Amino acid sequence: MSQPVEKILQKKYIDKDDIRLLLSLAPAVSAGLFKHSHEVKTLQVGRKVFFRGLIEYSNICTKNCFYCGIRKDNQRYSRYTLSDEEVLEAALYAYENNFASIVIQSGEQSSKAFTHTIDGLLRKIHKETKGQLHVTLSLGEQTEDTYKRWYDAGAHRYLLRIEVSNPALYAKLHPDDLRHTHKARLEALSLLRKSGYQVGTGVMIGLPFQTISDLADDLCFFRDLDIDMVGMGPYVEHEDTPLWEYRNLIPPVADRVDLSIKMVAILRIIMPDINIAATTALQTLDSNGREKAIYAGANVIMPNLTPVKYRDNYLLYENKPNVKDQPDETRKSLEKNIRAAGDEIGYGEWGDSRHYKNRSSEIAK
Ligand code: 5AD
Ligand code: SF4
Numbered sequence: 001m002s003q004p005v006e007k008i009l010q011k012k013y014i015d016k017d018d019i020r021l022l023l024s025l026a027p028a029v030s031a032g033l034f035k036h037s038h039e040v041k042t043l044q045v046g047r048k049v050f051f052r053g054l055i056e057y058s059n060i061c062t063k064n065c066f067y068c069g070i071r072k073d074n075q076r077y078s079r080y081t082l083s084d085e086e087v088l089e090a091a092l093y094a095y096e097n098n099f100a101s102i103v104i105q106s107g108e109q110s111s112k113a114f115t116h117t118i119d120g121l122l123r124k125i126h127k128e129t130k131g132q133l134h135v136t137l138s139l140g141e142q143t144e145d146t147y148k149r150w151y152d153a154g155a156h157r158y159l160l161r162i163e164v165s166n167p168a169l170y171a172k173l174h175p176d177d178l179r180h181t182h183k184a185r186l187e188a189l190s191l192l193r194k195s196g197y198q199v200g201t202g203v204m205i206g207l208p209f210q211t212i213s214d215l216a217d218d219l220c221f222f223r224d225l226d227i228d229m230v231g232m233g234p235y236v237e238h239e240d241t242p243l244w245e246y247r248n249l250i251p252p253v254a255d256r257v258d259l260s261i262k263m264v265a266i267l268r269i270i271m272p273d274i275n276i277a278a279t280t281a282l283q284t285l286d287s288n289g290r291e292k293a294i295y296a297g298a299n300v301i302m303p304n305l306t307p308v309k310y311r312d313n314y315l316l317y318e319n320k321p322n323v324k325d326q327p328d329e330t331r332k333s334l335e336k337n338i339r340a341a342g343d344e345i346g347y348g349e350w351g352d353s354r355h356y357k358n359r360s361s362e363i364a365k
Contacts, residue, residue: 002029009036014270019216022266027258030265037265037297044272045299047343050351051334052136052277053094053102053327056306056314057082061107063140063180065163066173067204069238069315070107076240077313082306084121090305091125091133093327098347101134103159103302108140115146122153134350136200141188147195158192159200159231160185164207165221166214173207173243189225198356200229200275205263206256207235208246215263223270228353229300230267233279234260236317257286261296268297273354275300283321291341300351301338303330 005025008018022033041047058081059070070077082090087104094102102125104118118139125135136157137150147158164170167182174180192199203218222230234256237247251259260282267276278298282289290301304322306314311323322330338345 002032005029005032009033009269014266016213016216016220019219019266019270020212023212023215023259023262025262027254030258030262033262033265034296037268038295040272041268041297041299044268045275045354048299048346048349048351049278049294049338049343050101050275050300050346050349051094051099051331052300052302053090053099053305054302055082055087055090055102055104056304056310057087057104057106057139058109059107059310059314060109062110063108064175065180066175066242067207067235067238067317069240069317070313071241074240077315080310080313082310084117084124086307087121088124088128090307090327092128093305095129095133097327097331099303100132100346100348100350101136102305103136103138104155105138105159106140110140110142110146115142115149119149119153122150122155126154134352141184144191144195147192147197151195151197156197157200157229158197159202159229160188160192161202161204161231162186162189162218162221164203164210164214165218169207169209169214172209198228198353200231201225201227202231202233202277204235204281205232205260206251208243208249210235215259219263219267219270222267222274226355226359227271227274228356228359229275229277230271231277231279231300232260232263232267233281234285236281236284236319238315238317253285257282257289257292260289261292264293264298265296271355273358275351275353275355277302280304280320280322281317284317284319287321291337294338294341294343301334303327303334 060079061070061072064071135155137155138159170182276298277300278290278293305327
């Protein structure tokens with residue numbers, strides 16, 4: 001490892017300039033960074049990966065983010081919503097296979113009917129799994145009442161990516177209207193925290209117009225917010241979106257993968273006890289991408305449990321992998337790859353973020 005890098009890694013507080021330097025390391029010299037973040041992971045959270053069964057509940061979305069394949073104005077996909085039975089079946093699969101936790105994700109909707117259906121589903125899942133299956137929601141921006149209602153119905157974790165922490169860049173990637181404001185997104189994250197959730201956020205990496213300095217800011221943003229969980233992955237272009245036009249501005253695939261792994265490694269170093277996901281987008285650009293992220297510091301993976309017949313319609317980006325794989329196949333191949341990487345799977349454990357637990361016990365003192 002070069003001397004300046006070694007010096008940074010020994011610091012008590014790694015600042016934004018240090019992060020920028022680490023993000024700019026050439027691939028040939030980033031091995032030292034990954035080795036260090038791997039040691040931090042081993043020491044702080046152990047070599048364990050937790051499964052969160054992913055249920056893509058509905059691809060109906062009222063928003064029009066410029067990067068996303070299921071944006072409202074994209075007519076190419078037929079829109080679906082899973083039935084209660086389909087959700088329960090997937091949840092029970094997770095429960096019976098000792099996943100201990102699921103994520104219910106959807107395009108953003110806020111009708112009364114939607115809020116009510118999710119409430120009912122949470123209660124059913126709680127009952128059928130005797131409160132043993134933890135549920136994370138990833139259902140976009142909602143009102144404070146809705147967050148509280150779903151919390152009371154049994155959801156205790158919520159994922160809401162800030163997407164990019166720079167407000168000017170956010171404005172470039174979203175329509176200019178009241179439905180898509182950076183301010184509302186920030187407020188949502190604080191309401192979620194206030195409602196009692198373990199809060200997760202995240203960003204996309206390698207977007208058009210995004211700089212290394214923006215990415216360093218993203219990592220500082222997670223730290224300033226004292227976030228419990230992070231899911232971040234490379235931006236993957238999609239032909240049916242307005243951002244496709246700017247595809248010549250994005251870094252080549254190998255660089256986006258490398259940057260994403262570096263983001264995971266640095267985050268593990270600056271926030272040693274949080275949960276970090278190895279994302280599907282990473283696997284889309286590199287078949288070995290999730291394993292690389294696990295080595296560098298990630299400790300959560302989200303096997304897809306959405307019924308296979310719907311998956312072609314939940315393509316946020318192109319070339320999404322495993323759209324035809326049945327849950328058993330996915331589980332077995334993940335098991336094999338995670339073990340090959342030297343980690344074990346935290347079957348039957350909720351895998352709450354240690355950061356959340358540590359913070360809660362600080363507050364209780
Ligand atoms: N590439 C990568 N990630 C994307 N997302 C949406 N569109 C894309 C894309 N083209 C991510 C967003 C969103 C999450 C559900 O999927 O970060 O929060
Ligand atoms: Fe909808 Fe989320 Fe896609 Fe934006 S990123 S269009 S809110 S599904």
